[in-house]
Amino acid sequence: MTTTGRRLTTSAMIASFVDEGQKTTSAPFGHALSRLAEQRPEVVGLSADLAKYTDMHIFREAHPDRFFQMGMAEQAMLGAAAGMAEVGLVPFASTYSVFATRRAYDFLCLDIAEPGLNVNVVGGLPGxxxxxxxxxxxxxxxxxxxxxxxxxIVDPCDSVDIEQAVPALADAPGPTYLRLLRGSVATVLDEYDYRFELGKAAELRTGRDVLMISTGLMTMRALTAAAELENDxxxxxxxxxxxIKPLDREAILRETAGxxxxxxxxxxTVVGGLAESVASCLAFAGAGVRIVPIGLPDEFLAAGALPTLHDRYGLSVPEIKKRVLAELS
Structure with a gap:
């Protein structure tokens, strides 16, 4: 407790990374899914007892007869979603990313991916x-x-990405996985004449000295770091x-040609994510390009407040700038 009796709080469970004064959109996934469901009666929502924490509660309130609370049973949720897809529904099933991937992998693989069903898995708290x-x-x-x-696999940057990705994922054949940013999500890409296109990368800034290839919330950080590096x-x-999959190999090869x-x-983690996807793309094309990976280390991470952890593990803007300047020196 503080001397005034006010309880100290941390940002431990916050899944939104919004700078002071930055424009935000509330629950973009939940609202986008609700709008889509108004146009498409086959869209349904499922949650593994985490509707509030994956913004699925917005859909639940708008379409209660098309929402299914599955409890803390991710395997059963994905199995049920597979059955719904078999009869022509378009399910969006939400839980935390750790549970969707570690706990329910076999159900996603054999019940959904192997038959090529249009089930859209939405994972909160990614990375x-x-x-x-x-x-x-x-x-x-x-x-x-x-x-x-x-x-x-889609890793959106902000509310613009999420809102535009939802209908694109519903239209995509086969299963999808969306890394969710929820709550008050930053709105950034509206300033860059950007439009989400499944399977396509987008050049948001041009530059002579450094090319940052980014995904997810790190695109926000890349844009801020790029603007501040102008001072240097x-x-x-x-x-x-x-x-992330399918990867836009054509854009990566084109942009790394200089x-x-x-x-x-x-x-x-730097193991198995964007860095290795880019590296394999370049290697398979015979392009001898060195890349500098900024990502999480290959280890189990500490608990604590997110700003501290992002500094510690190199994801903050100051740490990104420090790494780039060191590589250029």
Missing amino acids: LTTGYGPSHQATEDLAILRGMPGLT HVDVAVLHVPT DRLVVTLENH
């Missing part, structure tokens, strides 16, 4: 978006899922990669 430690930090979800045949006379381009420093940024 280091909670301070509650390894039981809730899905630092390896991309590595777990990238090898699953036929699965589309460093010209930085930013290529946003919202779709002699710029190439840096990847991801809210995920």
Whole structure:
């Protein structure tokens, strides 16, 4: 307690990364899914007792007859979603990323991916978006899922990405996995003449000296770092990669063709995520390009307040700038 009797709070469970004064949108996933359901009666929502924490409660309130509370049973939820998809429904099933990937992998693989069903799995708290430690930090979800045949994987940057991705995922054949940012989500990409396109990367900034290839919330960080690096006379381009699978190999090969420093940024372990996706893309094409990976280490992370953890593990803007300047020196 403080001397005034006010309880100290931390940002341990906050899954939104909003700078002071930054524009936000409330629960973009929940509202986008509700709007989609008004147009498409086959859309249904499921939750593993986490509707409030994955913004599925917005859909539940708007379409109570099309919402299914499955309890703390992710395997059963994905099995039920598979059955719904078999009869022509389009399910969106939400839980925390750790439970969707670690706990329910076999059901996602054999009940959904193998028959190619249009089930959309929505994973909250991806990567280091909670301070509650390894039981809730899905630092390896991309590595777990990238090898699953036929699965589309999307890591959105902000509310714009999420709102536009929801109908695109519903239209996509086969299963999808969305890394969810929930609550008050930053709205950034509306300033960049951007439109989400499944399987496509987007150049948000041009630059002579450095190319940042980023995904998820790290695109927000990349854009801020790029703007601040102008003060150090460093010209930085930013290529946003919202779709991890299928990867936009053509854009990556095109943008890395010059002699710029190439840096990847991801809210995920450096093992098996964006950095290795980019590296394999370049290697398979015979492009001898060195990349600098900015991401989480290959270890179980500490618990604590998120700003402290992001500084510690190199995801904050000051740490990104420090790493880039060190590589250029």
